[in-house]
Amino acid sequence: MSLIRSLRLDPLPVVTTSRIELRAPVAGDFEQWSALRAESRDFLTPWEPLWPADDLTRNAFRHRLRRYAREAREDAGYTLFLFSRGEGLLLGGITLSNVRRGVTQSCALGYWMGKRYAGRGLMTEAVRGITVHVFETLRLHRIEAACLPSNQPSRAVLRRAGFSEEGMARQYLRINGQWRDHLLFAMLATDPRP
Template sequence: MSLIRSLRLDPLPVVTTARVELRPPIASDYEQWATLRGESRDFLTPWEPTWPGDDLTRNAFRHRLRRYAREAREDIGYTLFLFGRADGALLGGVTLSGVRRGVTQSCALGYWMGQRHAGRGLMTEAVRGIAVHVFETMRLHRMEAACLPSNEASKAVLRKAGFSEEGLARQYLRINGQWRDHLLFAMLASDPRPRA
């Protein structure tokens, strides 16, 4: 296994669209990340797992970066930060987790957007861009996503990006301290993708 990891030549992804760029986070992103997450806490809390008490500290961010790098090396997950191409401002983030190869060839998509950047279509654009990467570069067959039934903004992002709703998963994820039902969405490599 370690030999395979050491021979892996795939670069970490950088995905660019008309208005956004997605790339792996680096240590110098900490200030922007902590500021954006901190000012968006009330906006994000209803849709995310409970934040640890030290979540926004520099030390916790370093631990995140190490975990992200390990997951990418092992080809099991990829975390990307979303930046505006015009000004380089951090907008949010996208995660491809649970990457499975073999007969499954799939991953799960997650994302977050800073409150001040929400509602401008930037996440929809980012998800469309990441879909191209997932299907054309990673050569996966299926990308899944889940959101709370009450999260109208997230449902809109997924539908506009070309995902199909597949059903309801009861008590699927622990969000803000409670097990919550989620709507399941998926996109296949063979599905038509909407134009930007």
């Protein structure tokens, strides 16, 4: 087992672009994370699943970190926080979930941005950076993403990052307490990148 582990590429390096750094969250990120999520709650809740009552507590954050670590160990998913380079300010997060190997070689992309940092092109930059990581380090063939049809900013991020719209999935995810239709997007390792 240790031999196999030592031969495997580290799936969670720091991913950097000109303005941002993506890295795995650690316990010391709790204060920034809880503050940013709290101040962005009204901005985020229309696009996310319902938040549990204890969502922003330190204990819930610890549980998240354990789940993130388990998913990474199992090559099932990877959660990264998005920070400003130099300043180290938490801006948002990216999740690669439902990693599938075998004949599929794909994952699903999700992301969130703090309200005060939205509209600056930072998430587009982060998505472009993570796609390089997905195709070159994780060696996956396909990245899928979904967003509500009314979420114009998210649609724009995906298009600018090089994703293609593939269709509509009826009642695809339970968002803010309701089953909602989603537009499906994807990018292949063989697609041209912006």
